[in-house]
Amino acid sequence: MTENDIRELLKSVKYPGFTRDIVSFGLVKGISIDPKRCEVRLSILTENPDVVRQIVAGVEAVLARIEGLPPGDIIVERPALDRGAQARQLAKATGRGPNGLPGVARVLAVASGKGGVGKSTVAAHLAVALARLGLRVGLLDADIYGPSVPLLFGVPADVTVASDAEGRLVPVERYGVKLVSMGFFIGEGSPLIWRGPMLTKALSQFLNDVAWGELDVLVLDLPPGTGDVQLTLTQTLAMDGGVIVTTPQDVALADVERGVKMFQQAEVPVLGVLENMSFHVCTGCGTQTHLFGDGGAARVANRFGLALLGAIPLVRTLREAGDAGAPVVATDPDSDLGRLFLEIAENLSRILGVNAEAGHA
Ligand SMILES: Nc1ncnc2c1ncn2[C@@H]1O[C@H](COP(=O)(O)OP(=O)(O)O)[C@@H](O)[C@H]1O
Ligand SMILES: [Mg+2]
Structure with a gap:
């Protein structure tokens, strides 16, 4: 499983309320895997905590389905603030x-x-x-x-x-x-x-x-x-x-x-x-x-x-x-x-x- 494979899988997560997915919306800023850890960095602009929760849950669900993936971290950044x-x-x-x-x-x-x-x-x-x-x-x-x-x-x-x-x-x-x-x-x-x-x-x-x-x-x-x-x-x-x-x-x-x-x-x-x-x-x-x-x-x-x-x-x-x-x-x-x-x-x-x-x- 490569970083690109994960990115492909994340295209199944839609931005809440939209038909577009979070990858094409540019929300996935980085994916890294090493033997012990997997990290997905998201950059989410909205002030709406529900939207953030739904996106994170969607990403979690995708990661959970991947067999043999080391424990993951999902890091949410707020680009708007700076x-x-x-x-x-x-x-x-x-x-x-x-x-x-x-x-x-x-x-x-x-x-x-x-x-x-x-x-x-x-x-x-x-x-x-x-x-x-x-x-x-x-x-x-x-x-x-x-x-x-x-x-x-x-x-x-x-x-x-x-x-x-x-x-x-x-x-x-x-x-x-x-x-x-x-x-x-x-x-x-x-x-x-x-x-x-x-x-x-x-x-x-x-x-x-x-x-x-x-x-x-x-x-x-x-x-x-x-x-x-x-x-x-x-x-x-x-x-x-x-x-x-x-x-x-x-x-x-x-x-x-x-x-x-x-x-x-x-x-x-x-x-x-x-x-x-x-x-x-x-x-x-x-x-x-x-x-x-x-x-x-x-x-x-x-x-x-x-x-x-x-x-x-x-x-x-x-x-x-x-x-x-x-x-x-x-x-x-x-x-x-x-x-x-x-x-x-x-x-x-x-x-x-x-x-x-x-x-x-
Ligand atoms: N100085 C003014 N004198 C008369 N009518 C005005 C004036 N400023 C705004 N209006 C009218 O008041 C209404 C509301 O204006 P609008 O610019 O749409 O307000 P906002 O964008 O703040 O909601 C419009 O019908 C506009 O034509
Ligand atoms: Mg107006």
Whole structure:
């Protein structure tokens, strides 16, 4: 019985919930046998202990069926936890970007403590604004619960995603932004299980398989909230900076705190807070009303020592732009709203150290 024989046998162990096996998923990192001992090293990304248990039990069962095999050890590694360090090592060795994605200079994550605060709207407008500044921009909609980038950019959810000669996914381009959305891959009616940790695993797997080309900034629309799925993602894709979108209510304070902690845990620098639906401008008289309270995000930002990166008003045009699949920064860049997003984007590009003329630092 050789190491290769064992590897072949392990192909009978499926990743729970998937039709693919753990070998083809790249989970089996090493097998060694000597007369006294046999060792199988697994590298499992998921935060879900049930999945880990099931995989280990499957491997155990395979090993138990092999006659004359010395006592075995199954060692489970958690690669996600030091992905940042790995990526930095890799960057040094290969000249890749510091985030480990080839050709991508900076990864900017947009997060929120809960859904419905306008995270996707803000991420989409920032991406278009960054592109208008002359940067090469990608937008990855990693929101497995409610992918909205297809809608925001007017891309049909069932769009055919092409692959290049190497089998890598080719992003769909709109308004100068290269788009990849989970919405392109999960149908409307796909079972809920696909939207949980399993999908995160699949997502992490194929994230490294997108043909982004050369990008100055990849904007990531994270799923709302700060649970395991989000943490796995922040750990999988070494990110260069995170922003947290919030509304001005005081109750949002706890949400922002969780967001900050999530980024800190994954060693992602928090670049600041963006307040959305900050105030309402009356279309008739131009009066500004702070429907959800005044200065909430500024207080929150202060409390955590973060910058308030901007305050975006609650305006009908923004919702309509979303529904029409036409971001305001693209259709009306000289409007107040267009200029506001461009200003925020300029500020962020400075913080991230990317600019159109010089490329990234
Ligand atoms: N500043 C805003 N003014 C008006 N409507 C907004 C604003 N921001 C977001 N919306 C609307 O609120 C809804 C939720 O926004 P979305 O970006 O999908 O939130 P999230 O990604 O946080 O769940 C959408 O219908 C969007 O058009
Ligand atoms: Mg969203």
